[in-house]
Amino acid sequence: MRPWNSLTTAEQTLLRRAMSEGPLAGVIQAYGMALRWTHAEEAPPPRSYSETEQRELVPLLGAVVRSLIDRDLVIFREVEGMSPSPSDPALTGDALHTVLKDPVNWLWAPAFERRFSLATPDAVRRHWADDAYPVADADGFPAWDGLSRAQREVLVCAAEASGMLTGPFGIWEDPPGELVGAERAEWVDHQLASLVPFVRAGWIEVRHYPGVNDDAFTVITVDDLHRIMSDPAIRYEGEDWGVGVGCVFTNAGLAVWRGGWGHAWGRRLHFD
Incomplete structure (x- = not known):
């Protein structure tokens, strides 16, 4: 697997979301935050993405999700219970393509007809966890x-x-x-x-x-x-x-x- 710092911001954002078994909905806003916090040229203004801006980013991030799945780095599941579970069915092929191309599945909402989550194999989490979730040296900070x-x-x-x-x-x-x-x-x-x-x-x-x-x-x-x-x-x-x-x-x-x-x-x- 590649070094963490060689991954794109989109890849890092989606992998972090997958390591926490987080939802697909709302991940585009997390991508915008990551761009802003790293002072990237393509970062949004100091605000959330509008719905129109999120919809425009769906093809880009959908392609990144498919790439991560093809490389066995991410598992994409439909959530059947109250919270994500390893027993939830993994989506592939046409079913995956249909879900990823529909912006409704990417946008946060108070309620959803269908919910989807990202996950990672244990080997991926072990390999990148320390880089995805670094710990700063606390020396010099007040206790x-x-x-x-x-x-x-x-x-x-x-x-x-x-x-x-x-x-x-x-x-x-x-x-x-x-x-x-x-x-x-x-x-x-x-x-x-x-x-x-x-x-x-x-x-x-x-x-x-x-x-x-x-x-x-x-x-x-x-x-x-x-x-x-x-x-x-x-x-x-x-x-x-x-x-x-x-x-x-x-x-x-x-x-x-x-x-x-x-x-x-x-x-x-x-x-x-």
Whole structure:
């Protein structure tokens, strides 16, 4: 098998998804993130792909999936139960071609008529796991106990599937309504202090999710954080899940998390 760094970004994205037995739906957005985080020329703007852009990428990524399957690096299955299983039927031939050419199967949606997952043979996972999921040297980083409670909360938030900072399911409170002007600005800056260093380091990406049951988002740059987080409409004060401002680890941030903080959090499973 080829060295990991000789694989294309599309191949790496699909193999990572397969190593975690992840769904086909939504993988195009993951491809866009990987391009952005590696500063590739073809990277999308600092936002999610639109539906039109995702549909245009289906032929390219479909060809990559077929290539990985032909090389016995990926297994493509139709999910029959609540979660992927090795007993799910593998698709090949015309059935595979039909699924891969239909953009509906690639786009994330709240509900699906049919679901498909990627998997890898054990030998492939063993060969590339360390390269696909590297661990950063934690020397020079503060120990978990050396982080503030607010910093630890942000890191755990980025590690979680929801990753919401604001809104009804977020980890952050909204500024008190009576605060205005300089007092409100100071309150927002105090809250952001636990997040900004991780964003500047390129370990965490902050996003605004504007819609319900939608995977659309816009990346909030570190220079725009104060202005945007001061806007009640962006922070979102409604009751819908997944709307507002959230955060995720970049690949570099995940490597740092795996390098020590994640292990420390796993041992503690609670905050002081």
